[in-house]
Amino acid sequence: MRQLLNTLFVLSEDAYLSVNGENVVISREQKEVARFPLHTLEGILCFSYAGASPALMSACVQRGVDIAFFSPRGQFLARTVGEEHGNVLLRQTQNRVSDDPYQSCRYARGFILGKVYNARWVLERATRDHPQRVPVKTLKTAAAQMAQSLPLIASCEDPAQLLGLEGEAAKLYFGVFDHLVLQQQSDFRFTSRSRRPPLDNINALLSFAYTLLTRDCTAALESAGLDPYIGFMHRPRPGRRSLALDLMEELRAVYADRFVLSCVNRKIITAKHLQKQESGAVLLTDDGRRAFLGAWQSKKQEQITHPFLKEKIPWGLVPYVQALLLARTLRGDLEAYPPFFWK
Structure with missing residues (x-):
């Protein structure tokens, strides 16, 4: 390990x-x-x-x-990227799977299944932990609708339909995301997801967290001998780390989104830590990045029990464990890729 x-x-x-x-x-x-x-x-x-x-x-x-x-x-x-030491046979298998629509969809639905499952439980956890501060009925309704899509995702064999199911679930999730902001609500109001550039405070934090998570997923995949640029859900494109984006999907809500909400609700990040540019983009200030990155490092040290391994590991090792499980699946050691299911 x-x-x-x-x-x-x-x-x-x-x-x-x-x-x-x-x-x-x-x-x-x-x-x-x-x-x-x-x-x-x-x-x-x-x-x-x-x-x-x-x-x-x-x-x-x-x-x-x-x-x-x-x-x-x-x-x-x-x-920095040094000499590649990945298993050439593993990467050949990765290329074949990426080129095969049926096999590629099989892996993609694992990532999306993990993403929707985890996003649903982020909502459920909020109703359990803060029943007096969140609209329980609204969140539970969205969570229930997302739960209904899980069997459809698990059995889907059409890439276009799979992306449609993922899009519907994401719309439900972000449609109630603003209710998870419990502190500083006027400064961190969430209306919709905006990126390249982020146009408000909460989107600026989400985008920065996703950047950090993508970097961790990239390093994890390379350490497992996989090519982070050859994806299954995100199709290969010059300059895009498609497989890193695939792996990140199941960790977005439970890792990055919950971390951002924690920073806002615990007032680790406040409005003074962000600055609106002339272009309309909102970015963290120097002090804001220091506070955010310090909290991110602490988050990576927190211990959890991995749902598949049943062992305690730091949060920071989750991308590495999932990358290793993905490599084992491609090699045929596992029948199917086990997504990271958090509760």
């Missing part, structure tokens, strides 16, 4: 990363401000314009430390 170590977040726009021996060194204005042992890190997320030295990128590749680069505003730019 992969060990969950620390993720280093570099947020200063003028920070430059280099390597000295077995340490990553952070400098500003050519002066060292911090250093961290590489062996304690599993990943580095750099939100700096200055970037990193080639020597550091090489050291990270050799040690299996994932390093990803973002703009200071959180837009993903690139990540």
Whole structure:
């Protein structure tokens, strides 16, 4: 099992990363401000314009430390990729499945089944935990309608119909999502999902959380020997990490959405942490990113019992476990891919 170590977040726009021996060194204005042992890190997320030295990128590749680069505003730019060590036979199978509509649909419905199941239980959990603060009847009605679609998804063999069922469930879920915002409701009102760019505070947080989750799913798939760009539900497209987006679907509601709601309801993030740009886009401020990423790192350390393995693992390892289960299914070790079912 992969060990969950620390993720280093570099947020200063003028920070430059280099390597000295077995340490990553952070400098500003050519002066060292911090250093961290590489062996304690599993990943580095750099939100700096200055970037990193080639020597550091090489050291990270050799040690299996994932390093990803973002703009200071959180837009993903690139990540280091070393020599591929994936099983070529596994990737050949992945390609064949992706090219076969029937087999591809078989895997896609597992991802969507997990997504709808988990989104439904996010609503059910809210009625259980906050019966005096949420419209219980409204949420239960939406959850019941989503539950009715689960058998249809599980038996669906038509890709277009499958996407239609997923779209209907997503409409039900986001139609009541605003009721899950229990604090700061005037500042974090949710009316509809907007992206590229996010146009309000809650969508800005959702988009940033999805970016972080996609990065984790990408690293998980690569560690399992799979190609994150060859998907089953999301069709392959140049520059799009389609399989990472597939894997993320079942984790969106239970991992990213609940995390965003927690940040808002616990006031870890407030309106002062977000800023509206001239273009209309809403983005996190520097302080907002620090608060958000600190909470994200803490979230990854929380222990849960994995529903398939029946073992306790940190939340941060869930994408890696699901990637390994997907690889085992493609190899024929499992009859069907077991989605992550949370309750």
